[in-house]
Amino acid sequence: MASVPMTELSDRARDIFRRVVDGYLESGQPVGSRALARAGANLSPASIRSVLQRLEELGLLAAPHTSAGRMPTERGLRLFVDGMMQATEPSAEERAQIEARAAAAGPVEEALATTAAALSGLSACAGLVLVPKHEARLRSLGFVALGPGEALAVLVGEDGAVENRVVALPAGMTPGALVEAGNYMTATLAGLTLAEARARVTRELAAGRAALDGAAAALVERGLAVWSEDGARRPVLIVRGQGRLIDAAAAADLERVRDLLDDLDGKQEVAQLLDSAAAGDATRIFIGAENKLFALSGSSVIARPFRGANGRVVGVVGVIGPTRLNYARVVPMVDFTAATLARLMS
CATH class of the missing domain: 3.30.450.40 (GAF domain)
Incomplete structure (x- = not known):
């Protein structure tokens, strides 16, 4: 819904509207015509009610229920914030x-x-x-078997931060290969960011330089992928x-x-x-x-x-x-x- 131009409001309407918004923001309660008259609006309650009715027709104010007074709508708050608010600097x-x-x-x-x-x-x-997301540098990365087909990948950053992720184990993974994968990652990838570690692993596996069996190599790639994908989207x-x-x-x-x-x-x-x-x-x-x-x-x-x-x-x-x-x-x-x-x- 388009905002109401300030030029559509008379000086009287702007004054009443500002008083309603100020009162509502202070108390959280609707503001009535009698309260406005007592606060120095310099109009009779009947005249104030007429102005309130017009502001309500413009979609700037609303009455939550009969005789409850008025409160600003979201449209009214937008008008107030954009055109009437007087900022107060922090003390x-x-x-x-x-x-x-x-x-x-x-x-x-x-x-x-x-x-x-x-x-x-x-x-x-x-x-x-x-x-x-802070791209930590690795201190160590190990794997702990959880049960059939699953392991806990434990990443320790150079800043001491520790994070855990559950990863699926490749087929044919033995306890020895699990240890081998962790030792390789700690020895080879310490000091690197996740992005750098993933790039090095990809190069070493492609060149056949990683002394890992097939299952351990697959787990290393899978463990790094879990963190890289998670960090990229969160x-x-x-x-x-x-x-x-x-x-x-x-x-x-x-x-x-x-x-x-x-x-x-x-x-x-x-x-x-x-x-x-x-x-x-x-x-x-x-x-x-x-x-x-x-x-x-x-x-x-x-x-x-x-x-x-x-x-x-x-x-x-x-x-x-x-x-x-x-x-x-x-x-x-x-x-x-x-x-x-x-x-x-x-």
């Missing part, structure tokens, strides 16, 4: 908290996670960070602060919260959404049904890409929360966090 204390989390000693992934947690705490939303999505999505206002709408938490469990879909925000430099705001993933839960996502030393986009940071989140405060906070992470990655 010195908030900026310091975000910078301290990003600068904490430890692996980059840990800094990203703690920064997402800080953003979650300050915004009262869930914090999100999406980065390409970036790292860090989510922190899901519990903040269940606040007092959400208690009356637990079904929506349940839908949202289910959506967050589908990390591949969330990653694809955030990845779409990496296409430009600006902050992207997805409100409710503007994105199919969060249409049922009625949630909003604010996301901004950040760049590394070479100027390329290396990740996306943002938040997810109810559509009634404080856009004027949260959008600048996401912008500042993206700038902080860009400095971290440079």
Whole structure:
């Protein structure tokens, strides 16, 4: 549905609309004509009701039920965010908290996670960070038999990270060949990335230089393929602060919260959404049904890409929360966090 041009609204209508949106975003509750009159709208309740009716006809406001007051629709929120919102920059204390989390000693992934947690705490939303899957260098890779036809491939990276995958064993695989495959990979591929390791194995097998029997060679190829395919299709999505999505206002709408938490469990879909925000430099705001993933839960996502030393986009940071989140405060906070992470990655 196309947005309503600001020129279609009179000064009176814009004032009433802004007051309704501000009141709703603050309380999560519909705003009535009497409350608007008491708040200084300088009109009688009857005149205010007439303006509210017009705003409802334009699709900017809705009444959840009779005599409940009005609340902005997703279309109304889009108009507010694009044309009326007055951003509030993060305070010195908030900026310091975000910078301290990003600068904490430890692996980059840990800094990203703690920064997402800080953003979650300050915004009262869930914090999100999406980065390409880290291509670890191998320290060792071994295989442990699980049962008929299956083994556990255990990868240890140079950074100490350990990952496990279940792989199917080639026909004719013996316990000795299982050990042989692991020894070959650790001795030959240590220090290489997965892509480099896979390329070397392919070359050595093709040239007949790998001292492996057929079953062991097949297992080496299969084990590397499992990690390579998994890493290629799954970036790292860090989510922190899901519990903040269940606040007092959400208690009356637990079904929506349940839908949202289910959506967050589908990390591949969330990653694809955030990845779409990496296409430009600006902050992207997805409100409710503007994105199919969060249409049922009625949630909003604010996301901004950040760049590394070479100027390329290396990740996306943002938040997810109810559509009634404080856009004027949260959008600048996401912008500042993206700038902080860009400095971290440079």
